[in-house]
Amino acid sequence: MQRLFAPWRYAYVSGASAVPGCVLCRAAEGxxxxxxxxxxxxxxxxxxxxxxxxxxxxxxxxxxxADFALxxxxxxxxxxxxxxxxxxxxxxxxxxxxFNLGVNLGEAAGAGITDHLHVHVVPRWRGDTNFMTVxxxxxxxxxxxxxxxxxxxxxxxxxHG
Numbered sequence: 001m002q003r004l005f006a007p008w009r010y011a012y013v014s015g016a017s018a019v020p021g022c023v024l025c026r027a028a029e030g031x032x033x034x035x036x037x038x039x040x041x042x043x044x045x046x047x048x049x050x051x052x053x054x055x056x057x058x059x060x061x062x063x064x065x066a067d068f069a070l071x072x073x074x075x076x077x078x079x080x081x082x083x084x085x086x087x088x089x090x091x092x093x094x095x096x097x098x099f100n101l102g103v104n105l106g107e108a109a110g111a112g113i114t115d116h117l118h119v120h121v122v123p124r125w126r127g128d129t130n131f132m133t134v135x136x137x138x139x140x141x142x143x144x145x146x147x148x149x150x151x152x153x154x155x156x157x158x159x160h161g
Contacts, residue, residue, distance in 0.1 A: 024064075025116065027044050035047035040078055040082055042078040044060055054094065059079050071117060086156070097125050099122060101122075
């Protein structure tokens with residue numbers, strides 16, 4: 001039997017990746033360690049540190065809020081505008097065949113971050129659900145997060161000069 005090692009996943013699987021505070025609030029503050037892609041007055045986009053596919057991003061309100069019903073309509077509209085920007089950047093950089101866009105409200109719905117609302121933007125390609133994902137519960141990503149971050153920041157016009 002062959003083995004595929006992904007040591008960067010150990011921190012997530014073991015729970016050692018847990019950092020005090022809200023990861024999405026930290027992302028709103030920016031910096032490469034947060035994998036922040038872009039920020040507006042009301043919304044922030046960042047890469048998911050434990051992606052389903054290369055380019056898996058999240059868009060969240062700057063305001064810390066878990067309740068979908070409590071987010072004001074201006075913030076929701078800005079989140080969707082940022083989501084559109086991220087989709088366009090992903091299309092330009094990766095040429096995916098489609099996207100999954102989704103919001104998981106609560107742990108029972110699959111939310112890994114339950115206390116801060118966010119939209120997942122997951123680029124998809126025909127055949128990206130293969131035996132590794134289905135049988136082995138493993139995801140094979142062709143690119144590391146630092147490279148993904150740099151490429152998408154450039155596509156979003158957010159590269160540091």
